Amino acid sequence: MRNTSISLRNLYEQPVMWCLVPGGNPFSVMYVMLVKALQAHCTPEQYEDFGKRVERFEISATYAQTELGHGTYLRGLETRADYDPKTDEFVLNTPKISSYKWWAAGLGQCCNYCLVMAQLYINGQFKGPHMFFVQVRDEETFEPLPGVHIGDIGKKMGYIGTNHGFLGLKNVRIPRTRMLMRYAKVNADGSFVSSPNSVLNYFAMVRSRCLIVRNNAAYLAAAATIATRYSAVRRQSPINPKEREPQIMDHVTQQMKLFPEIATSLAYAMSSDYLWNLYEQTIKDIENGKYERLPELHSLSCALKVTSAVDSAAGVERLRLGCGGHGYLSSSNMSNFYALATAACTYEGENTVLLLQIGRFLMKSWRSALSGAPLAPTVQYLAEVQKNPDFGTWTGSWENMVKAMKYTAANKTRLAFKSLLARLSRGETEENAANHTGIEFTQAAELHGRAFVFSSFTDEVTGPKSQTRSASLNCVLENLLELYLVKETLNQMSNLLRFIQLTDTDLRRLQDRLETVLTKLRPDAVAIVDGFDFSDLQLNSTLGSFDGNVYERMFDAALNTPMNQKSVPKSFNEMLKPFMKSNI
Amino acid sequence: MRNTSISLRNLYEQPVMWCLVPGGNPFSVMYVMLVKALQAHCTPEQYEDFGKRVERFEISATYAQTELGHGTYLRGLETRADYDPKTDEFVLNTPKISSYKWWAAGLGQCCNYCLVMAQLYINGQFKGPHMFFVQVRDEETFEPLPGVHIGDIGKKMGYIGTNHGFLGLKNVRIPRTRMLMRYAKVNADGSFVSSPNSVLNYFAMVRSRCLIVRNNAAYLAAAATIATRYSAVRRQSPINPKEREPQIMDHVTQQMKLFPEIATSLAYAMSSDYLWNLYEQTIKDIENGKYERLPELHSLSCALKVTSAVDSAAGVERLRLGCGGHGYLSSSNMSNFYALATAACTYEGENTVLLLQIGRFLMKSWRSALSGAPLAPTVQYLAEVQKNPDFGTWTGSWENMVKAMKYTAANKTRLAFKSLLARLSRGETEENAANHTGIEFTQAAELHGRAFVFSSFTDEVTGPKSQTRSASLNCVLENLLELYLVKETLNQMSNLLRFIQLTDTDLRRLQDRLETVLTKLRPDAVAIVDGFDFSDLQLNSTLGSFDGNVYERMFDAALNTPMNQKSVPKSFNEMLKPFMKSNI
Incomplete structure (x- = not known):
């Protein structure tokens, strides 16, 4: 998993950096997102002027969108930038307490510049939210x-190392050339040219979400490594009753806490590869002026961001609880x-906001399919279910399970669409x-x-790539795929x-398959997580070190x-003794 | 909810104390559990000798069972106490690193005595785990x-205020009279009298679990108060599109994050009242030498401890996530x-260990029922389902839903029992x-x-107690019961x-009922959580204060x-500037 040719900057995107800074890194947002945003939204001159200075770390900057009173809803932001044609400057202001920028990563202690999202006004006329590169601290002092x-x-x-900051601006003036103007533009005379495509505004976020899916998979893999190793040491x-207490990993209920999370982390790691490919294709399309797949990519990156975050967080927590009380110690990490x-x-x-957006995209896609319009490839299954509304027979094969999840997603979409129509026909507004x-x-x-993860994980394990892998590796991957799909x-x-008829025998068989694959994975479990190749430094855990000296490490950590x-x-002497002697 | 006649000691069991010490209290275990354990397991002379000293807070003590290498499995504990008849003393030892006591609340900084669970040996003969009252620090120095x-x-x-401690003992001698001897006894000549009933050993834990259920309900209620108030302030x-941004509580998806947790906290608060009554009855039975209901009480207290902890933790987290990014700030609490x-x-x-114990109790009960033996009242439903294996018709009434949950629990028990028998018949050991x-x-x-909570919550809301409440209070409680049962x-x-046939219409109707009751609860939501009567001091949250000045409080907290x-x-000057100037 390691890459040897790394520079300071691209370290931030390399697995070798994962988890290395336990409390988060004040410059992650700068390197993972800000530099890309500047590249995407600066004119070449602007990038030369200040983008490259960030890239070279001559100045340190971050991105400030969220305010105390507004987050995901961009149009609700209150920070404003008024253009002053007399001086060729923008005047930035924070009108009230709820307009303060809040949550900008690294801004608390570490940045002297900030890319500020603000509402643009020209001659008092509102021109929508735009990005302004603002110096906030003196470079020398x-x-x-x-x-x-x-x-x-x-x-x-968490993220105690990231020093998230707040920012209030009072009549702060910046040159007109500090609004990022690759797409939308303000000319010196105050005339305004809007962006050719509004979706470009959220493209930086799409990229971040692709990375987030990979990170979520990595957190889960790291936690699974710790818990699995601990479960091999702990008895x-x-x-x-006549035998020695077993490694707790021999308890089936413990296997059920560990192995599904190993499988889930792999499912997301592999699905994110697919997503990443789609992202790179879309970048090329955009360069050629084609924006067709952007809504699909947006929607898919949101969906994977949401489910990977939910599953990773819940999985890490199940793994922590699987370490018993000791998982509650900070030294377990x-x-x-x-x-x-x-x-x-x-x-x-925010997950729910994204899910609602995806929901609206699904409604639109369902409606398009009904009218026979073509659909993006990853929602094509909606049209297929419309054409062929019968699921057919449950066989329980992997292919059949993928089909079942898509079929279920399509039918949930159908029901939501039906509810929506019913409400509209009762006279509710859209x-x-x-x-x-x-x-x-x-x-x-x-x-x-979830249907997408089912499909892409199955493709990655059983598809053409399996030809490039050893038979034994394929065998392990197939066990993990089986476990993932069944659970x-x-x-x-x-x-x-x-939506689908399953008999009691079908359900019994799934439970049997679950128990069977847990047993199959038991002998390989430690080797699999060792294969994730996290160093002790990355895991930073008394419970999960490679040498397995759990109790000694816990004890040392406590003594220190x-x-x-x-x-x-x-x-x-200061508190307890006087209190006890006081005889309350 | 407040009680005016409180002493220092019973403060620990009063709602007014809930959440007042955000990081936990080093003396909670002493007052909530230890004093009770001493009362239950000391002879009258012993309680006079040192029990009362704890009660009066002349000495401070805690309970140490868990070791570095062993937790829930009592017989695996390694700390040992050897009786020395020559000096009429016990000699206590920690044989190896894994035998260190670990996690004893308050022991890190605040206790000079400790009730130590250790394996008793007399003349090298093992006599099982017993409790020893050991002085660990000088009372004066x-x-x-x-x-x-x-x-x-x-x-x-969490629990940063509780200073959990470790304890290693090397040839520490205590008088024979410091083993708690109300039930089991060691005489001066080394002769041993065992306890009349081994279940007495875990009775102290039963009481703690009853309290834990109440605490879990309180944590959830406190978090629901914060998130509900915030959702009324946040827009x-x-x-x-033409209207002002609404209070986020007007979004149905937000209602779905808040109101079910309010209902769940109430469900556990009310079910724990039932459990508490059963506990007090059982205490009286024990005083009369009757131990029949102990296994049932043990099992029920475990089940409620498990589900209340799972639901409370998951609910608090959903509520935190419902506060968006600001819920991630420590100042939100x-x-x-x-x-x-x-x-x-x-x-x-540990939850899974308890669930396995309950599972075994259910197997035993199922087997008893098959043989026609009488069952304890709270598992009586197993016998009923055996007698009448047909569920009948789903009507969706509250009574019917309670019946459905019991029926489902019974059938899950039946299937588990069947799997167990199948494995035994294939030749596996028990x-x-x-x-x-x-x-x-x-x-x-x-x-x-869960079936128990269904049944007891429904009884509490609709049963005789409803006669003692106002119609408007009953109406609110019924809405919360409806929401709880449906979700x-x-x-x-x-x-x-x-196990139960539900038509698509039945399912659609449940979804409709869910959405309807959320709408019904919307106008009352803030008043309901205000009714929980937590003070700002208890909530300790910038987001959840009574005055609703969220942003001002967040800002003040940050500035401080x-x-x-x-x-x-x-x-x-120390780090960042030199690093940036170094031009890596």
Whole structure:
């Protein structure tokens, strides 16, 4: 998994960097997202002027969109930039407390520039949200510039190393050339040229979401490595009273906590490869002026961002709980992985908001299919189910399970569409009807994402790439695919059973297959997670080190805490003794 | 909810104390559990000698069972106590690193005594695990006594105020009278009298679990209060483009994040009342020498402990995520509530271990029922389903839904029992067969717990107590019951559909009922959580205060962090500037 030719900058996208900075890195957003955003939205002159300075780390910058009062809803942002033709400058302002920028990564302590999303006004006329590159601190002294109120937003559940910041601006003036003008433009006379395609505004986010899916898979893989290794060291509760307590991994219930997460991390890692290919194709299309696949890519990247974040966070937590009480110790590093994973449910588009967007995309696609219009490849299955509404027979083969998940997603879409129409026909406005159908939208959208993972993971394991792998590797991958499909099918059974006839024997057989594949994976489990190739430094865990010296490492970590440096804690004489003697 | 007549000690069991010490309290275990354990297991003389000293807080003590290498499996504990008849003393030892006591609450910094669970040996003969009251620090100086290695286990995911400790003992001698001898006894000559009933050993834990259910309900209610209030202040994403952005609580998907958790917290609060009554009856029975209902109470307290911890943790997290990015800030206090709630999945009996025990209890009960033997009241439904294996018609009434959940739990028990028998008939040992049926055991056990909550919550809302409440209060409670039963039925639909025939219309109707009751609850939501009567001090949250001044409080909290006390952070001149100038 390691790549040897790495520079400081592209380190941020290399697996070798994964998890290396446990509390998050103040410059990740700069290198993973900001530089790309500048490349995409600067004119060549602008990029030469300040983009390259960021790239060379002469200045440090971040991206500020979210405000105290607004996040995902771009048009609700309140920071404004008024063009002043007299001085050829923009004047930036934070009108009230809710307009303060909030959550900008690295801005708390580490940035002297900031790419600020603000509402543009020319002659008092609103021109929509645009990006402005604003200097916020002196390059030499780092003192905040006049009119700039900047600071740290305070402690968080995780990402303690990222120093997220706030930013208030009061009549801060920047040259006109500091609005990113590759697409939309403001001329010196105040005339405005709008962007040729509004979707370009969110393209930077699409790329970030592709990366987030890979990161989510990595967090889950790292946590699975820790928990699996620990489960090979820890012994508890004899299965047979006359024998030694077994490795806890021999308990079937423990296998059920570990192996599905290994399979899930792989499913997302492989699905994200597919997504990444689609992203690169789309980049080329855009360069040739073709924007057709953008809504599909947007929707798919959102769906995978959502389900990978949900599954990774829940999986990491199941793995942490699988380490018993010791997983609660910070020295296990499991709660830190959880804090990193769950954050992805919210950043770069809050999950529910994204699911609603995907839901609307599905409604539009369903309607298009009804009218016979062509669909994007990854929603083609909707049209197929419309044409052939009968599922046919459940066989339980992998292909059949992929078909079943798509069929279920399509039927959930159909039902949501039906509910929407019913509401419209009862006289609700389009918007109210959409709000009231929100729960069904999110359910259909989630299944759309899951159906994609079913399909792409199966393709990656059984498709042409299998020819390039050894038979033994294919065997392990097939076991993990089997486990993933079976456990996810069981997880989604209430949805499946609504549309597909499964007999009691079919269900019994799925339970048997689940138990069988767990047993098959048991001997390989430690080797599989070793194969993920995380270093002890990356895992940073007393429970998950390669040598398995769990108790010694836990004990060392405890002895090294500041609390244990004196035989009598300070609090005793200062607080506890007087309190106990006071006889309340 | 407040009680005015409170003393220092019983404060620990009063709702007014809930959440007041955000990081946990080093003396909670002492007052909630230890004093009760001493009362239950000391002879009257022993309680006079040292029990009352704890009660009066002249000495501070805790309970140490878990070791570095062993937790829930009592017989695996390695700390040993050898009786020395020459001196009439026990000699306590920690044989190796894995035998160190670990996780004893308050022991890290605050206790000078400790109730130690250790394996008793007399003349080298093993007599099982017993409790020994051991002095660990000098009462005046607080220095550890000779042979005592004591300290803090280090930072955890939560409970930072509880200073969990470790304890190693090397030839530490205590008088014979410091083994708790109300039931089992060691005489001066070394003769041993065993306890009349081994279940008495775990009775202290039963009581703790009853309390844990109440606490879990309280954490969820507190988090629901914060998220509901925030959702009334926060505005986002217009539903109708021409109108102002609505309170986010007007989005149906947001209602779906909030209201089910309000209902769940109430369901557990009310079910725990039932459990508490059963506990108090059982106490009286024990005083009269009757132990019949102990296994049932044990099993039920375990089931509620498990499902309340799982639901509370997951619910708090859904509520935190419902607060968007701001829920990730420590100043929201949501992640702290999560850390408190999820800990309950592990302490006082790890959830999966408990589910397996309940599973075995269900197998035993199922077998008894088959042979016509009488069953304890709360598993009586198993016999009923055996007698009348046909569910009848789904009507969707509350009564019918309670019946459906019991029917499903019984059928899951039946299937697990069938799998167990099949494995036995294939020649597996009893133990291996039980291990291999583990997943089905845990599923049946969880449903057993859920069926109990269905039944007791419905009884509490619709039963005789409703006569004592106002019509308007009953109306709110009925809406919450409706929401709880419908959403839980939908959550468990894959299990239900396996045994009960529901038509597509039935399912559509449940979805309609869900959406209808969310709408009904919307106008009352803030008033309901206000009715939980948590003070701002208890909630300790910038997002959830009574006055709703969310942004002002977030901003103040940020300005007060140590990171914001200087205009240029120290790190700039020391680290960042030299690094940026170095031109890597």
